[in-house]
Amino acid sequence: MIAEAGLAALWFAAALAALQLAMAALGLWRGQAEPVAAVRPIAIVQGGLAAVAMAALIALFLASDMSVRLVVENSHAAKPWLYKFAGAWGNHEGSMLLWVTILGLAGGAVAILERRLPERTLIATLGAQAGIALGFYAFLLFASNPFARVSPAPANGLGLNPLLQDPGLAFHPPTLYIGYVGISVAFSFAVGALVTRDVGPAFARAMRPWVLGAWIFLTLGITAGSYWAYYELGWGGWWFWDPVENASLMPWLAATALLHSVTVLATRDGLRAWTVMLAVVAFSMSMIGTFLVRSGILTSVHAFAVDPERGAFILALLAIYIGGALALFAARIGTVRAGTTFSLVSREGGLVVNNLLLSVILGIVLIGTLYPLVAAGFGVQLSVGPPFFNKAAGPIALALVVAMAVGPLLRWRRDDAGALLDRLIWPIAAAGFTGAALVVLAPPGVLPLFGLSLAAGLAVASVLPLVGRNLRRTPLFTWGMVVAHLGIAVSLAGMACDSAYTSETLVAAAVGQPVRVGPYVVKLDGIKPVVGQNWSALEARLSASRDGETMVLRPQSRYFSDPVTTTSESAIATEWDGQLYTVLGQADGQGRWQLRLWWKPFVTLIWFGGVLIALGGALSLVGRWRRERRIAAREAYA
Amino acid sequence: MKAKHQRLTLALLGVAAVVAAALLAMSALKDQASFFYAPADVQRQGLPLGRAVRLGGMVQAGSIRRAPDGVTVHFVVGDGIATTPVTFAGITPDLFRERSGVVAEGQFNRDGSFTATNLLAKHDEKYMPPELAGKMHETKTLEP
Numbered sequence: 001m002i003a004e005a006g007l008a009a010l011w012f013a014a015a016l017a018a019l020q021l022a023m024a025a026l027g028l029w030r031g032q033a034e035p036v037a038a039v040r041p042i043a044i045v046q047g048g049l050a051a052v053a054m055a056a057l058i059a060l061f062l063a064s065d066m067s068v069r070l071v072v073e074n075s076h077a078a079k080p081w082l083y084k085f086a087g088a089w090g091n092h093e094g095s096m097l098l099w100v101t102i103l104g105l106a107g108g109a110v111a112i113l114e115r116r117l118p119e120r121t122l123i124a125t126l127g128a129q130a131g132i133a134l135g136f137y138a139f140l141l142f143a144s145n146p147f148a149r150v151s152p153a154p155a156n157g158l159g160l161n162p163l164l165q166d167p168g169l170a171f172h173p174p175t176l177y178i179g180y181v182g183i184s185v186a187f188s189f190a191v192g193a194l195v196t197r198d199v200g201p202a203f204a205r206a207m208r209p210w211v212l213g214a215w216i217f218l219t220l221g222i223t224a225g226s227y228w229a230y231y232e233l234g235w236g237g238w239w240f241w242d243p244v245e246n247a248s249l250m251p252w253l254a255a256t257a258l259l260h261s262v263t264v265l266a267t268r269d270g271l272r273a274w275t276v277m278l279a280v281v282a283f284s285m286s287m288i289g290t291f292l293v294r295s296g297i298l299t300s301v302h303a304f305a306v307d308p309e310r311g312a313f314i315l316a317l318l319a320i321y322i323g324g325a326l327a328l329f330a331a332r333i334g335t336v337r338a339g340t341t342f343s344l345v346s347r348e349g350g351l352v353v354n355n356l357l358l359s360v361i362l363g364i365v366l367i368g369t370l371y372p373l374v375a376a377g378f379g380v381q382l383s384v385g386p387p388f389f390n391k392a393a394g395p396i397a398l399a400l401v402v403a404m405a406v407g408p409l410l411r412w413r414r415d416d417a418g419a420l421l422d423r424l425i426w427p428i429a430a431a432g433f434t435g436a437a438l439v440v441l442a443p444p445g446v447l448p449l450f451g452l453s454l455a456a457g458l459a460v461a462s463v464l465p466l467v468g469r470n471l472r473r474t475p476l477f478t479w480g481m482v483v484a485h486l487g488i489a490v491s492l493a494g495m496a497c498d499s500a501y502t503s504e505t506l507v508a509a510a511v512g513q514p515v516r517v518g519p520y521v522v523k524l525d526g527i528k529p530v531v532g533q534n535w536s537a538l539e540a541r542l543s544a545s546r547d548g549e550t551m552v553l554r555p556q557s558r559y560f561s562d563p564v565t566t567t568s569e570s571a572i573a574t575e576w577d578g579q580l581y582t583v584l585g586q587a588d589g590q591g592r593w594q595l596r597l598w599w600k601p602f603v604t605l606i607w608f609g610g611v612l613i614a615l616g617g618a619l620s621l622v623g624r625w626r627r628e629r630r631i632a633a634r635e636a637y638a
Numbered sequence: 639m640k641a642k643h644q645r646l647t648l649a650l651l652g653v654a655a656v657v658a659a660a661l662l663a664m665s666a667l668k669d670q671a672s673f674f675y676a677p678a679d680v681q682r683q684g685l686p687l688g689r690a691v692r693l694g695g696m697v698q699a700g701s702i703r704r705a706p707d708g709v710t711v712h713f714v715v716g717d718g719i720a721t722t723p724v725t726f727a728g729i730t731p732d733l734f735r736e737r738s739g740v741v742a743e744g745q746f747n748r749d750g751s752f753t754a755t756n757l758l759a760k761h762d763e764k765y766m767p768p769e770l771a772g773k774m775h776e777t778k779t780l781e782p
Contacts, residue, residue, distance in 0.1 A: 234729075274648070352648060356655045363659040371667060381674035383692060385743075388670035392663050506728060508708020557732075566732035585729035588708040594729050 003068050006056025007147040010097075013049035013104060014137035016042050017130045020107075024127025028120065028195065036123050040111040043126050046133070047108030054088075054101040057146055061088040067153035070094060070146050076159040076562045078534045086170040087160045092294065092310070093146035095173060099290070100136040102174075102181040107133065110185060110210075116632065117189075117206040118198060125192030132184055135317045143313045159562030162535070168228035176221030176248055180286040182214025183251055186258065187283030190276045191325065194332040199272045204265035205628065207279070209621055211262055215255045216617035222248050223610030234570045234583045236504070236598045238606055241389040246369040247289035250362055254282035257358040260351045268412060269340050270348055273333050274355070280329055284322045285362070291318050292369070343414040350407030357400040364392045394447055401454045401492065404485055405461035423464065431457030444500030451496030459489035476623025484616025491609025497578075497602040508592040518599025520544045520580055525552075527584075527593060535560045537569070540584045540593065544573065555584040579603050672743070677720035685746045693722060693752050694741040702736055715740060715752075726754040 020042045027036035060068050061084045064077040074091040075084060083090075089098040107129040114122055140146065189207040193199045225248065230238040239245060258278040264271045291314045342348040368384045375382055409423045435453035438444060444452065462485035465478060505517040509524045516522075525541040537556040544551055553571035560567070573580040578601035585594025672690040680686075693715060701714035710727045713736075724742050734740060734757055742754035 274652075352651075356651060359652070360655050360659040363656055364663045367660065367663040368667070371671065375671075382671045383674065384667065384671050385690070387690065388663075388666050391670065392666040396659075506709050568729070568732070583729065585709075588704060590708070592708050594709055596729055 002056050002059050002063075003065070003147040003149060006053045006060070007145070009049045009052040009056065010137065010141060010147075013046050013053065013100075014134065014141060016046040016049065017104075017133045017137055020046060020130035021127050021134060024123050024130065027123055028127070036119065039123050039126050043111040043129065044108040046130070047104035047106075050101040050104030050133075054097055057094055057097055058085060058088045060147075061085065061094075064157070066155070066157060067149050067151070069148045069150045072150055072154055072157045074160055075157040076534070077156055078562070079160060079165070080533050082167065082170060083160055083165050087164075089173050090160055090164045090169055093140070093144045095177075096136065096140055096144055096294065097146050098174065099177050099181065100133060100140060102177050103129070103133050103136065103184060106181050106185050106210075110188075114206060116628070117192075117202065118196070121189075121192045121196045121198045121203065121206075123192075124195040125188045128188035128191035128195075129185065132188070132321065135320065139310075139313055139317065143310050157562075159534075159560070161563070162558070162560040162565045162567050163232060165534075165560075166228065166232055168224060168232070172221055172224045172228055175217045175224060179214045179216075179218030179221055179248075179255075180251060180289065182210050182217060183255055183282045183286045185210045186214065186255075187279050187325065190279035191328060194276060194328050194336075197332065197335050199276055199336045201266050201269050204262050204275065208259075208262050208266055208624060211255060211259050211279075211282075212617055212621045212624070215252070215259050216614045216621065218248065218252045218255060219610060219614040219617065222252060223607050223614070226610070227607050231570055231572055232567075234568045234596075236502075236581055236583075236596075236600070238498070238603070241368070241384075241386045243369050243372075244293050246365050247292045250365055250369070251282055251286040251289055253358050253362040253365065254278060254285045257355045257362070258282050260354050264348050264351050268342065268348060270342055271352070272336050276333070276336070277329065278355070280322075280325045281362075283325065285366075287318050287321055288366075291315060342412075345410070345415050345417050345420070347407065347410045347412045347415075350403060350410045353403045354400065354407060357396055357403060361393050361396050361400070364396070365389065368392070390447070398447075398450050398454055401458050401488070404488060405454075405458045408465050408481060408485065409461065424461070426464065427457040427461035430460040442501070444496070448496040448500035451492055452500075455489045455493040455496065458492070459486060462486045462489060476626065477620040478623075480616045480618070480620030480623055482616070483619055484613045487609045487612030487614075487616055489609070490605050490612055491607075494602055494605025494607075494609060498600050498606065501601045502603075503599045505595075505597045507595055507597075508588045509595050510592050515595065515597065517580070517597040518578075518601070520546045520597075520599060522580075522582070522595070522597055524593060524595065530556070532558075534562065538584070540582075540595070542571070542582055542595075544580055544582075553580070553582050555582045557584050557586075574604060577601055674741075676717040677715060677722040678717050680722060680746070680750070681720040685748070685750060687746055687748065690743065690745060692741055692743050693724065693746075693754075694739070695722070697734070697736050697738055697740050699736050715742065722750065722752050724752045724754055726757055728757070731757055 020039055023035040023038050023042065026032065027039065057070075060071055061075055062081065064071060064075060064084065066072050066077075070091060070093050074094075075087050079087065087094075089095045107126060110122075110129065111126060117125070186207050189203060189210065193203040225245070226238050229240070230236075258275065261271045261275045261278055265275045294310070294314060368388050372383055405427050406420070406424065409420060431453040434456035435449060438449055438452055443449070462482055466474060466482055503518045505515055507515050509515055511524050511526055514521050514523050522542050522544045525543055527538055527540050530537050530539045535558045537558040539554050539556045542553045542555070544553060551573055553573055555571040556569040558567050558569055559565075568583055568585070570581060570583045572582070578599060581598040581600060583596040585596060587593055669689070672692055673686065674692045674694060675686065676695055677693070695715040695717040698714040698716045698721060703712045704710070705712065709729075710725065711730060712723065712725050714721050714723050716722075726742065726744075741758040742752060743756040743758070744752060744754035746752050
């Protein structure tokens with residue numbers, strides 16, 4: 001019953017999306033009032049219905065209803081409830097339903113919250129939202145129905161991929177999807193503004209919170225995904241330049257560029273065409289991301305099902321949306337008047353440099369990600385890995401860090417290069433001192449050396465905008481910028497430390513044999529079997545001592561029966577100055593056990609920086625929102 | 639600067655940046671893309687020395703030997719036509735076993751053997767690497 005109700009809700013939501021699109025088009029073409037008035041309520045109800053469908057799917061998973069095919073293929077009655085709940089989107093159909101649900105809810109939120117945008121532009125925006133949603137509803141209903149039944153119902157399900165049986169599953173996909181979808185809202189605003197020829201500061205201010213919100217969630221989603229991969233895979237790495245990782249990084253890069261250019265548009269009415277273009281690009285990246293991950297053309301834990309028909313469907317959607325957006329852009333951009341101009345040495349100039357460098361990095365990541373797919377089309381099989389990305393994108397990322405240190409110290413409109421250099425004395429001193437100290441004390445490689453020096457410089461430069469200001473009266477969005485840039489410095493320092501100073505040991509250790517890694521001496525005390533709710537495991541007891549203090553770590557090798565899989569659960573000890581990372585391997589048949597140990601100094605800074613970046617975004621969002629409300633109140637008063 | 643000129647400058651800068659990125663990426667790709675080989679390809683095309691590549695095939699029955707240090711493993715990968723000996727130091731994936739598909743990342747040595755830095759084992763039928771599926775299929779059609 002629940003499955004049928006969910007399917008019905010999905011059909012109704014799709015019908016409403018079609019209606020929403022038709023009403024918006026009718027209202028805009030004919031200028032009639034009734035269809036326009038209908039668009040907002042329809043958008044709200046459509047979002048509600050999508051949420052009902054998602055709730056129905058979650059209910060089916062929680063109840064382990066084995067008459068539903070999706071539950072049979074991806075769940076098991078003996079699974080802990082959290083993984084039944086999150087398992088609802090730990091598969092192809094469910095994750096697409098989550099995508100469209102978030103899209104519907106976001107459309108509803110725009111309809112409820114947006115008050116300052118001209119009515120026509122808003123209607124066009126909601127129409128564009130409905131157009132996007134319609135494609136995904138069609139995809140779900142015709143190619144990936146999550147509510148299909150099986151008959152006869154089997155006694156139990158096949159279970160969820162054990163790598164996904166982790167609390168990360170409850171958090172990582174929804175945050176990333178909120179980010180992707182938030183970008184689609186920004187894109188809809190851009191389409192709305194193009195349709196009504198209304199590209200200006202008002203549009204930028206309406207779009208900005210959505211870009212910021214999407215960017216915050218993308219940042220959190222990427223940070224969470226990175227840490228999840230780090231502890232779950234047991235490879236000691238935190239970023240593998242895997243295509244699915246790139247699929248989340250590319251929209252983030254585009255959103256970061258958009259976030260900065262939309263500020264120029266909102267504050268100074270410059271970069272009009274470029275901002276609209278970036279909105280189109282950012283959305284295209286999130287669509288390409290969805291395509292890469294969901295079409296099954298990649299082999300990974302993210303690629304749930306390999307089904308060429310679905311890949312073709314998503315590819316068609318991708319072509320329609322990106323092609324349509326570019327066509328609209330080309331047709332209408334001539335009517336967007338040029339904005340105000342600025343001197344190249346100015347805040348605007350700095351932001352243009354930021355945008356250029358981000359675009360270049362985006363281009364490199366895109367080429368590296370798509371190249372193997374294109375090559376495969378020509379019958380050549382190859383893979384593009386970390387050496388390419390580090391070599392091509394690393395230097396540009398460091399240049400971007402320099403721009404990030406300089407940019408916030410520039411004044412709007414026009415600035416003086418000499419005065420700028422005066423302001424940069426402390427950051428340059430910090431970078432130089434750090435670099436010199438490192439070369440003397442513990443010389444790292446070239447890239448990490450630059451990374452650490454620039455991180456120090458950036459950290460100093462990013463707090464300079466606060467110097468000499470009354471901190472209590474400093475606007476929250478300025479705090480947001482400071483915290484976010486500081487977060488980049490922190491994260492960069494973590495990455496550089498990890499790549500320069502990690503020590504690794506791989507041994508087959510007998511019980512009681514001491515093994516050195518970094519500042520630790522690790523001893524294998526013994527191995528014993530342990531049992532969990534749906535797994536059994538061999539667990540090692542390791543005692544790690546450093547400076548006379550000893551702690552115990554328990555890495556496991558876990559065995560799951562549904563489906564039959566073994567996974568290694570790493571054990572990680574977090575200290576203030578880094579992490580000790582331990583993995584248990586196999587027995588060698590002579591009483592020894594393989595152990596892989598890493599000491600990773602300050603590696604935690606990577607994710608701590610990521611959280612700071614997102615926090616900076618949140619501060620900005622709250623700051624902008626409060627200012628908008630104050631302006632709205634003043635307008636109402638006047 | 640006039641608005642029109644500024645627009646043009648920005649557009650040119652943008653184009654220049656993208657072209658530079660593309661050139662940089664293409665040159666790096668030439669060195670860094672790691673190609674996929676099956677043992678038969680090596681027989682046909684010669685050894686790709688001095689670059690990171692992937693080697694895929696089946697772990698031959700009875701070929702897995704563990705070295706006395708307990709962490710190094712020697713095995714032979716074959717595709718039905720040719721075979722390549724592989725050395726790997728590390729924790730082998732859980733599904734690494736004889737008569738099962740494997741993709742090794744690493745470099746060829748002068749003597750035709752392969753030193754792997756990473757092993758990807760076939761997860762189950764669902765997770766067969768597509769490169770491998772393609773190669774195995776190709777090999778089958780080559781058989782008389």
